Amino acid sequence: MSCSPERDRPMRITVDDRSQRLRERLRERLERVAHLRCSEHGLPVEAVTVYGRENGWFDSMWTTCCDGLTKQAKAIVKDRC
Numbered sequence: 001m002s003c004s005p006e007r008d009r010p011m012r013i014t015v016d017d018r019s020q021r022l023r024e025r026l027r028e029r030l031e032r033v034a035h036l037r038c039s040e041h042g043l044p045v046e047a048v049t050v051y052g053r054e055n056g057w058f059d060s061m062w063t064t065c066c067d068g069l070t071k072q073a074k075a076i077v078k079d080r081c
């Protein structure tokens with residue numbers, strides 16, 4: 001049975017924003033998040049989905065190993081461009 005390692009996969013990024021500006025503005029922050037590793041589990045963030053809202057605000061949904069890593073990721077990306 002083959003079991004491919006999940007941990008070295010790049011973070012999946014989905015940006016739901018009509019203008020595409022959000023993706024551009026968040027590029028650097030998301031790159032930083034992609035390099036995060038959970039201090040407890042040693043795992044990277046698996047995936048993030050960003051939903052654009054009005055006036056530069058956005059919501060983000062994270063797929064991570066635990067809340068601690070989600071909090072770290074959110075602290076970097078925040079809620080506004």
Ligand SMILES: [Zn+2]
Nearest residue numbers: 038041065066
């Ligand atoms: Zn963790």
